[in-house]
Structure formats: C-alpha cells, structure tokens
Amino acid sequence: MSHRRQRRLLPRRSRTSLGRIHLERGRARHPRRPGVRGPVTRRHHAPPRLARALATIAVIFFCLPFIGLLWKTPWSRVLDVFGDADSRGALWLSMRTSIAAALLSVVFGVPLAWVLATTSFRGRNLVRALCLISMVLPPVVGGISLLFSLGRSGLFGRWLDDWFGFQFTFSAWGVIVAQVFVAMPFLVLTVESALRQADPRFAEAARSLGASPWYAFRRVTAPSIASALIAGTVLAWARAFGEFGATITFAGNYPGTTRTLSIETYVSLESDPGRAMALSVMMIGVSFVVLVALRDRWLGAGERR
Template identity: 65%
Template sequence: MTRRRVGQSRPPTLALLLAGLAVAFFALPFVGILWRMPWSRVGSVLGDQAVREALRVSLETSVLAAVVSLALGVPLAWVLAQFDFPGRSIVRALSTLSMVLPPVVGGVALFFSFGRRGLFGQYLDRWFGIRLPFTTAGVVVAQVFVAMPFLVLTVEAALRQVDPRFGDAARTLGGSRWTVFRRVTLPAVRPALIAGLVLSWARALGEFGATITFAGNLPGRTQTMPLATYLALESDPESALVLSLALIAVSFAVLLGLRDRWLGAPSGRTSVAAP
C-alpha cells in the first residue's frame, strides 16, 4: 500500500460519499424540524412567560454547571494526566462512568446519595437544612454529574500531549509549580480546555433524564428547556417545535462562534495551538 500524500487537495470519493451520508444524517432531523416549524407562532410561543422562564433556568443552570465542571474537572484531569498513583485507572473510569449511565438511573443514584434520605444528603439536610431535590441547585448537580466527564476526558487527553520538558524548563528558570501550570501548561491546552468547556456546557443544556428524576419539574425553578419541550410535546406539539428551535439556535450559535475563533480548527495543523 502506498503512503498517502499529506495535505492532499481532494478527499477520496468513498470518504466523501460516506461523509456526505453522515452530514445528511445529522442535518435531516433539523431540516425536518424547520420544515414543520409553525413560523407564524414563533413570536407568540417565545414571548410566553413560561417559555422565557424555562430558557432562563436552562441558561443559568447550564452555565453554572459548566463553571463547576471547569473548577473541579481541570484539577482532576491534571492529576490524572500528570501523576501516576495506584488506582488511577479506577479513578479515571469512575469519573467518566456517568457518561454511559442512563441519565434516569443517574438521577435515581443522585437521590440515593444527595437526596433527603441519601447517604450524604441526609446530613446536608440535618446539619445545614440544605435539600437539593426540587431546587435549582439540584438541576445544576444533575447537570454537572453528566457533563463533567466531557471536560475531564478532553482536557486530560490534551494534558498528556504537552511535552513535559516545557514545564521542566520553566521550573529551572525559577517558576513555581502554580506559575508553571498557569503560564505554561494551561495556555498549551487552551483549545482543549475551551472545547471541553463547550462540550460540557452543551451536554448540561440538553440534560433531561437526570434533571427530571432528581430535580423534578417546576416552572421557573427546575423546569429547563428540555423538560418544557418534552411536556409541550404532549399538549401542543407545535410549541414544542418552537422551543426546540430556540435551544438549537442558542447551541448552534455558540458552537459555531467558538469553534473558529478559539479552537483554531480549520487552519491549525498542530494539535497544540500557540498561545
């Protein structure tokens, strides 16, 4: 087999065909939604108080969930990538387990741990009077549970690619561990960091199963857009389409905007972009 030239101008026909099929597979459902969209009702549905509340709850909780995932996930990814300790593979598996857990089961598992009678939640309730189920904080907990693995995986993979000699060099020049992490390591993995952040945010925004199980469904408090959409589908399918459109528009805009500006995907060939 001959080696392919790097930077070939035109992809092979077969790859093009299959890629086209994949694109069509992703695009058709959205075309389907747009096709059935009751355009004349878009304004009135989106102007509805309940819908605006759901959108607000969704945006607030998903952003918060992404921030929490960042604050906890980056240190976790760093420890997993840089240090060899007994049981590391177990810790790694554990911290990505919620990706494969059916979200509804995840929600029930959260009850058993953070619920009012849960392993840990009963003390939260008894000592601090904090109850997570049926609260906005509960929504964030459910979202972080399913979203953080996306950040951990992405950032850990990138951290493993960073040449350790950069850090060593910086340290010989007198940089403290924190300075090296902040000034050398983090900038080197910035694209992965942002990608992970966006992925976990998007996952949190679309979260349904764990949320409705653990946090319940109360308009203005725990009813996020996916929950509102699901319930609208039963009584008024047209307004459910409009709700989906809002969610798609927000996500698509963010994904599109971030991709080119921050990730440097189209032009950059190196896996680590220069800061």
C-alpha cells in the same frame, strides 16, 4: 504572559534560560526546514473519494432530523414561544445553570484531568472509569444515583437537610449538580488527552527555574492546551444545556425553579406538540449560535496559536 512580566516574577538568574524556553516552544510549534525562513505551513492532502462520500452520508444523516423538524414546525408559534413568559423563564434557567455547570466543570475537571494525565498511582484506571462513567450511563440512572445519595432522603442528602436545612431537590442547585455530573466528564476526557500529548519538558524547565507547579501549569502548560480546554468547556456547556433525564429525576419538575427548557419541551409535547416543536427550534437556534460563535472566536484563535 509577556516576557517582561516573567522577568519580574522569576529569579534574576533564570531570565536568560526562560527566554530560551519560549524560543524552544516557538520552534516546536513552528518547525523550520533547512534553508527556509519562517514557520513551515502544514499542508493537508485531500481525502479520497470514498472518504468524502462517507462524510457526505454522515452530514446528511445529521441534517435529516433537523430538516424534518423545521418542515413540520408551525412557524407562527415560534414567535409566540419567544414571547411566552414560561418559555423565557425556562430558557433563562437553562442558560444560568448550564453556564454555572460549565464553570464548575472547569474548576474541578481541569485539576482532575491534570492528576489523571501526569500522576501514576494505584487504582488510577478505576478512578478514571468512575469519573467518566456518567458519559455512557443513561441520564435517568445518573439522576436516580444522585437522588439516593444527595436527595432529601439520600445517604448524604439527609445530613445536609438535618444539619444545614439545605436540600438539592426542587432547587436550581439540584439542576446544576445534575448537569455537572453528566457534563464534566466531557471536559476531563478532552483535557486529559491534550495533557498526555503535551510536551512535559517545557513545564519541567520552568520548574527547574524556580516556578511553582501552579505557575508552570498556568503559564506554560495551559496555553499549550488552550484549544482542548476551550473545546472541553464548550462540550460541557452544550451537554449541560441540553440535559434532561438526570435533571427531572433528581431536581424535579418545578416551574420557575427546576423546569429547564428541555423539561419544558417534554411537558409541552404531551399537551401541545406544536409548542414543543417551537421550543425545540428555540433550543437548536440558541445552541447553534453559541457553538458557532465560540468556534469562530475562541477555538479558531486557539488553533492559530
């Protein structure tokens, strides 16, 4: 936010002090050495040969499965898959639901990370464990848990069906709920870690000048953790886009409604392995393009802040 805009929103007596806050934030981000003008450029020393060798092995390990898939894929089927109505419908459903899941993860996950990082209360570790446990649970277990809680015959789902005539199963909302359940913890963990490392003095100074907690968070704290926030959102979207186990267990496998691209690939693997490989290439291509684009456009911009 520009300094001129802040001058209009904060009390008149705090304008000079607010300018000092921004000056101190700039100095904290770009420390200066005595006798040197301008920000100091951080230099990273090259890792030793052993580290580079181990890193090379790790890269090869990650590349081998994709090389095998690309080698065996019947490329004549790839164009057919892109032109297939069922494949396009599954891709469009996956994109819509994963974007919605990422947005919901931001809306609820950022406040959750804020509370966990800055508030001390009894049972905080238990709350954190319950909120992050879906990261390590098998997705099928998460789907079963959702089914018996929010399903049509579940503990809470039957009330929704009786009172409002609404059910999550066999609907796109069920897909979104399953994706949020497995994806939000990635955003919460990333943002909470960044908030713990952020300097709280700037937000406290803004509060002392009359800013509300939400205003201080939006204008002071959030910009300082922009890279972590964007990275967590991207991770949440990627996890939601590739979700399979919880979705098929909770929302079902209904073509055009709950059959995402991951489920479409699994179904094709049983009857047409060539089509399944082509769909896998489609998923890899979409994920790769989106992640690279977001990395260059947003994460890179956040690192240059």
